[in-house]
Amino acid sequence: PVREGEPLVEPVTGMAFVPVPAGEFVMGSTEEQVDAALAMCNANGKCERVWFEREVPQHTVYLDEYWIGQTEVTNAQFQQFTEAGGYGTERYWSADGWQARSTEDWTSPRCLDDDNFNGPDQPVVCVSWYEAEAYTAWLSEVSGMAIRLPTEAEWEKAARGTDGRTFPWGSDF
16 A cells, blocks of 8 residues: 555566646647747757647646656666566567667667766666566566556656646756
């Protein structure tokens, strides 16, 4: 049993899941917000407006309650999937994912040899959507919990909140 306000902890990896309450939120961005995001991005590199244009128009979305990981999946958590043979077990992969894994010869995340990204408590990076999907299929099987990737709307509501923030922590980069 989970007490209100406490995360649900998945028993295999120790991932904590938190509830996101049902309700409406504003999804997407205004033209002004796209301009601001482009300017912020260009201050840190070379960016293109087309990268942000899918955010328009801003619109209201209603979502039922759902649960989402309190933090990103860590390298240590993802490593359990790898060590359990996840890359070689076809049942965890969609047909397209298995084909991509086979074509690209994926056997682990691509940044594991880079010390900037491979600390055990750092978020796993350099994995495709297919690898993330396979990880959730594996985690569902071994934990007995129904775990999947969030939809775009679920991710945005959890990351931005319901008060119009640009980032989870506010609107400043």
